[in-house]
Amino acid sequence: METVRKWFQVIVALLSNSSWSFPFTGTIYRGPLKVICAPGLNCYSCPAATTYCPIGSIQQLLGNLRFALENGQYHFGLSVLGILGVLGGMFGRMLCGWACPFGFLQELLHKLPTRKFAIPRILSYGKFMFLLMFVFVLPLVLVDEFGAGSPWFCKFVCPAGTLEAGLPLLLLQPGLRESLGLLFLNKFVILLLCLGWAVFSSRPFCRTICPLGAFYALFSRVRLVRLHLDESKCTNCKACHHVCPMGVKFNEAPDDTECITCLACMNKACKFDAISLEIGGIPLAVTEKRLS
Amino acid sequence: MPETATFRQNRRRIRKAPFAVLTFFLLLWLIGVSTGEPARVLEQAIQVCLSCIGIG
Numbered sequence: 001m002e003t004v005r006k007w008f009q010v011i012v013a014l015l016s017n018s019s020w021s022f023p024f025t026g027t028i029y030r031g032p033l034k035v036i037c038a039p040g041l042n043c044y045s046c047p048a049a050t051t052y053c054p055i056g057s058i059q060q061l062l063g064n065l066r067f068a069l070e071n072g073q074y075h076f077g078l079s080v081l082g083i084l085g086v087l088g089g090m091f092g093r094m095l096c097g098w099a100c101p102f103g104f105l106q107e108l109l110h111k112l113p114t115r116k117f118a119i120p121r122i123l124s125y126g127k128f129m130f131l132l133m134f135v136f137v138l139p140l141v142l143v144d145e146f147g148a149g150s151p152w153f154c155k156f157v158c159p160a161g162t163l164e165a166g167l168p169l170l171l172l173q174p175g176l177r178e179s180l181g182l183l184f185l186n187k188f189v190i191l192l193l194c195l196g197w198a199v200f201s202s203r204p205f206c207r208t209i210c211p212l213g214a215f216y217a218l219f220s221r222v223r224l225v226r227l228h229l230d231e232s233k234c235t236n237c238k239a240c241h242h243v244c245p246m247g248v249k250f251n252e253a254p255d256d257t258e259c260i261t262c263l264a265c266m267n268k269a270c271k272f273d274a275i276s277l278e279i280g281g282i283p284l285a286v287t288e289k290r291l292s
Numbered sequence: 293m294p295e296t297a298t299f300r301q302n303r304r305r306i307r308k309a310p311f312a313v314l315t316f317f318l319l320l321w322l323i324g325v326s327t328g329e330p331a332r333v334l335e336q337a338i339q340v341c342l343s344c345i346g347i348g
Contacts, residue, residue, distance in 0.1 A: 027340065028338070028340055029338075030338040031338075032334070034334055034337040034338055035330050035333065035334045035337075043345065044336075044337045045340050045341065045344065045345050052333055052334070052336075052337040053337075056336075056344065057333050057336060057337070060336045060341075060344075061329070061332065061333070061336075068332070073327065073328065073332070074327045075327060075328075075329050075332050076324075077324070077329070078320050078321070078323050078324030078327070078329065079320075079321050079323075079324025079325050079327075079329040079330055079333065080324070080329070080333065081317070081320055081321075081324070082317050082318065082319070082320035082321025082322070082323070082324050083317075083321050084317075085313065085314075085316070085317025085320060085321075086314055086317045086318055086321060088313075088317075089310055089313040089314040089317055090310075090314065150343070151341070151344050154341075154344040154345065155343060155344055155345075155346065158345075161344070161345045161346070162345065162346055165340075165345040166345040166346050166347060169340065169342075169345070169347070170347070176342070176347055176348075179342070179347055179348045180347065181348075183343070183346050183347075183348075184346040184347055186346070187345075187346035188346070219313065221309075222307075222309040222310050222312075222313045223310060223313075224310040224311075224314070280306055280307055280310055280311070281305040281306045281307035282305055282306065283305075
């Protein structure tokens with residue numbers, strides 16, 4: 001199942017970034033596919049991106065809300081929130097584990113053979129702060145003299161944007177290098193810190209900063225597809241604690257907001273069939289052990 | 293056709309909350325679409341906002 005998940009991550013990353021004409025055009029894809037929402041964090045200024053980033057879109061819509069309202073356009077970001085809610089209501093953070101290119105990159109980096117470190121649980125609340133403040137409040141409230149807000153998360157934090165859009169565009173358009181400044185330095189340092197941290201800890205960006213992960217985490221108790229714990233079969237052996245890449249203690253908190261439904265606990269750890277995948281409450285009894 | 297035991301058991305197990313959440317967000321999406329928001333999203337997505345990616 002882990003191999004299936006890896007291939008799924010590769011396919012989603014390629015589908016989200018499937019426009020490979022940029023070496024010739026020197027710029028980003030501008031076709032109609034960009035009306036499709038990327039399920040994971042994937043910058044829409046990446047030259048190969050063929051989908052839009054929901055986090056970037058919400059910030060842009062809220063930042064320009066005053067202009068939109070003046071023109072009689074009620075663009076509150078409801079279509080983006082709606083599609084994110086539908087995705088979250090169906091899969092929740094399973095999308096982080098299966099459909100996020102930046103999460104996939106962190107998983108690959110974590111495979112490098114070094115000493116590994118846990119991430120303190122308290123840091124996981126940081127991503128909710130980034131979601132609330134950097135995605136909703138600051139773009140809406142802090143506006144310039146013309147009434148326009150900035151996409152705070154994209155502009156000051158997002159390492160996926162630096163990696164997928166900033167660096168490639170600097171390579172494609174050398175003239176842009178003259179306008180580099182402290183803003184880029186700040187974002188480049190954040191990128192290096194996130195990638196470096198991912199070598200030593202599992203998915204640090206997803207667990208502490210990612211606002212998209214925070215949004216999907218809100219659906220942990222009400223999502224359609226989730227892992228179910230059969231308490232009558234659980235022996236409290238804690239084997240599931242040791243395999244979880246997100247530091248979830250599954251038998252203690254089956255609906256933990258950090259669970260990305262990678263299925264490691266179900267397939268690699270639990271020997272008692274106490275964990276199963278369920279859709280809307282109906283268990284899908286297909287663990288690898290049962291298949292073999 | 294008589295209901296099987298598995299069918300009855302599954303019907304009892306079905307969780308309603310996810311469907312309520314999905315319906316709510318689907319309505320939200322439809323309201324957004326009806327205001328022409330996807331066209332605005334597309335307009336933003338096909339432009340490179342340099343300051344948004346830390347350049348400029």
